[in-house]
Amino acid sequence: MPRALPPHPTMLAWLTALALATVSSSAASSVEAADPPAHEAPTSMVVAAEPFAAAAGELMLERGGNAIDAAVATGFTLAVTYPVAGNLGGGGFMVAQIRDSEGIQRRFALDFRETAPAAATADLYVRARAEGLLDASTFGALSAGVPGSVAGLLEALRRYGTLPREVVLGPAISLAQSGFPMTRRTAEFLRTPSIREQLERDPGSKALFYPDGEPIAEGANFRQPDLAKTLMGIAEFGPDAFYRGEIAALTVLAMKRGGGIITLADLENYRPVMRLPMIFPFAGHSIITMPPPSSGGVCLKQILTMLERHPLAELGHNSSAALHLMVEAMRRSFADRNAFLGDPDFVTLPLDRLLDAKYLAAQSASINPALATPSDALPGGSLPSVQAPLEKEETTHYSVVDAHGNAVSVTTTLNGAFGSKTLVVGAGYLLNNEMDDFAAEPGKANLYGLIQGDANAVAPGKRPLSSMTPTIITDGNGNVRAVLGTPGGPTIITNVLQVILNLLVFGLEPQAAVNAPKVHHQHLPDRVQVEKEIPADVREGLERRGHAVAERSWIGDFQLIYVDPITGVRKGATDPRGGGAALGH
Numbered sequence: 001m002p003r004a005l006p007p008h009p010t011m012l013a014w015l016t017a018l019a020l021a022t023v024s025s026s027a028a029s030s031v032e033a034a035d036p037p038a039h040e041a042p043t044s045m046v047v048a049a050e051p052f053a054a055a056a057g058e059l060m061l062e063r064g065g066n067a068i069d070a071a072v073a074t075g076f077t078l079a080v081t082y083p084v085a086g087n088l089g090g091g092g093f094m095v096a097q098i099r100d101s102e103g104i105q106r107r108f109a110l111d112f113r114e115t116a117p118a119a120a121t122a123d124l125y126v127r128a129r130a131e132g133l134l135d136a137s138t139f140g141a142l143s144a145g146v147p148g149s150v151a152g153l154l155e156a157l158r159r160y161g162t163l164p165r166e167v168v169l170g171p172a173i174s175l176a177q178s179g180f181p182m183t184r185r186t187a188e189f190l191r192t193p194s195i196r197e198q199l200e201r202d203p204g205s206k207a208l209f210y211p212d213g214e215p216i217a218e219g220a221n222f223r224q225p226d227l228a229k230t231l232m233g234i235a236e237f238g239p240d241a242f243y244r245g246e247i248a249a250l251t252v253l254a255m256k257r258g259g260g261i262i263t264l265a266d267l268e269n270y271r272p273v274m275r276l277p278m279i280f281p282f283a284g285h286s287i288i289t290m291p292p293p294s295s296g297g298v299c300l301k302q303i304l305t306m307l308e309r310h311p312l313a314e315l316g317h318n319s320s321a322a323l324h325l326m327v328e329a330m331r332r333s334f335a336d337r338n339a340f341l342g343d344p345d346f347v348t349l350p351l352d353r354l355l356d357a358k359y360l361a362a363q364s365a366s367i368n369p370a371l372a373t374p375s376d377a378l379p380g381g382s383l384p385s386v387q388a389p390l391e392k393e394e395t396t397h398y399s400v401v402d403a404h405g406n407a408v409s410v411t412t413t414l415n416g417a418f419g420s421k422t423l424v425v426g427a428g429y430l431l432n433n434e435m436d437d438f439a440a441e442p443g444k445a446n447l448y449g450l451i452q453g454d455a456n457a458v459a460p461g462k463r464p465l466s467s468m469t470p471t472i473i474t475d476g477n478g479n480v481r482a483v484l485g486t487p488g489g490p491t492i493i494t495n496v497l498q499v500i501l502n503l504l505v506f507g508l509e510p511q512a513a514v515n516a517p518k519v520h521h522q523h524l525p526d527r528v529q530v531e532k533e534i535p536a537d538v539r540e541g542l543e544r545r546g547h548a549v550a551e552r553s554w555i556g557d558f559q560l561i562y563v564d565p566i567t568g569v570r571k572g573a574t575d576p577r578g579g580g581a582a583l584g585h
């Protein structure tokens with residue numbers, strides 16, 4: 001039997017000690033510095049975008065919980081300590097490989113993506129624009145889908161967890177109640193003028209994050225008593241505490257105040273969906289990843305299959321010749337993604353055709369090693385080409401491996417930073433702006449510059465197409481080798497792709513695989529986005545092959561665990577681009 005957790009405030013002291021122990025290691029590195037080794041531990045590992053959240057998961061593992069207990073504790077804690085992206089009012093995906101209580105191995109993909117409210121229609125945002133609401137799909141109550149995170153995390157815990165709900169939510173409750181030192185990253189977001197302007201337009205967000213008219217500063221104690229109450233209700237009564245009763249009423253009140261359309265019935269009707277993960281072979285391993293309504297699994301399989309026919313390793317890691325091939329495969333896959341993918345429960349997706357070996361072989365053969373194919377020449381290329389507004393993107397990923405080799409990979413989001421910026425007053429949680437992931441207005445680019453088709457049109461109850469790609473890699477015997485994922489909108493897919501290639505094709509060490517500079521192409525706009533560390537000669541090599549190259553801000557905030565095939569040591573690699581932590585024992 002797992003031992004009970006220490007009572008608050010002893011738990012707070014533990015969490016703080018654990019979290020602080022990681023800060024020096026995570027803050028010390030940078031993308032430019034020589035790659036340090038990953039954080040190693042013999043038994044178990046949690047890697048998350050924020051140290052307290054990693055500590056909450058690690059605490060569960062130290063107390064005898066399994067990877068699901070740890071992941072759920074980390075997920076709820078992120079809602080407290082990383083309000084930029086951690087959430088109760090958003091959604092996400094969990095991919096897991098675990099042994100259940102009978103010792104049977106389970107692989108599943110839990111879909112707790114938000115759904116469109118029953119009153120949503122395909123022309124919702126076109127009409128809103130006509131009425132003068134120019135940012136209705138990204139800002140305010142109308143941009144929110146019905147939240148899925150509480151139902152999803154509790155469903156995972158109910159099915160496969162071993163610790164009681166009160167224990168698993170304990171760290172989140174303590175941190176919300178007593179407060180914690182505001183993190184550098186969240187403080188930076190709060191100071192960012194465009195984000196501040198929107199948060200200050202919402203009375204609840206303004207009161208919470210700018211209590212004296214100024215953003216809460218790094219290091220200041222950040223308390224969230226309303227959120228603590230909400231979490232205590234969830235710990236005591238389960239999902240009903242969130243989807244029915246007082247908190248649901250407060251959510252609907254926030255809709256009434258902010259012009260949103262989520263009803264009590266929408267909340268009561270929300271259900272997470274257990275799906276079969278996508279599993280496919282690559283480089284002697286199995287890739288276990290997220291099926292639709294994520295586009296991640298489909299695109300990963302397409303791109304990796306196209307690339308298998310090309311001599312990437314010989315061309316060299318991040319050489320212009322290798323990057324060119326990767327970009328061409330990305331371009332082809334995103335053309336399909338944007339035109340054909342959507343919620344599989346609402347539209348028939350041509351997956352047989354998109355994943356057909358002959359089709360992918362032909363796509364691969366159509367790549368000219370010397371020359372870029374203009375996106376306009378590819379199917380889907382008839383959609384209008386526009387400049388992508390490159391929003392500051394936020395979502396978050398966490399990875400867990402426990403002592404038994406169980407693995408859990410979760411990516412969760414409010415979509416944009418702080419989601420819709422709408423705080424549910426009295427309940428203390430932020431609502432997502434996930435409705436913008438639909439093709440909200442025909443022909444118009446969304447927050448991430450994606451232009452998408454009818455398959456991803458808004459419909460009541462439908463899930464918007466996602467790029468989130470929580471992934472697990474196993475070896476030929478089915479043992480977990482890696483658990484990985486990142487935020488970044490559409491760059492999630494191409495970043496996960498590059499880390500897989502870095503590990504399995506280019507043979508990079510785990511931390512180097514994460515730190516290495518990344519590139520991205522998404523069919524439209526027709527340009528290769530590169531991080532600034534991609535050297536000038538490599539960019540020139542891409543330009544010589546006919547690519548438009550655009551430098552952009554950092555890509556992603558990767559959280560990787562790699563399990564050494566010989567020793568079984570867990571190696572946690574958190575991304576120096578973010579402020580995360582790897583913790584294990």
Ligand code: DON
Pocket residue numbers: 392393394395413414415416434437465466467468487488489490492
């Ligand atoms: O589901 C999606 O694809 C997006 N809502 C993810 C947004 C995201 O990753 C933003 N973060 N960096």
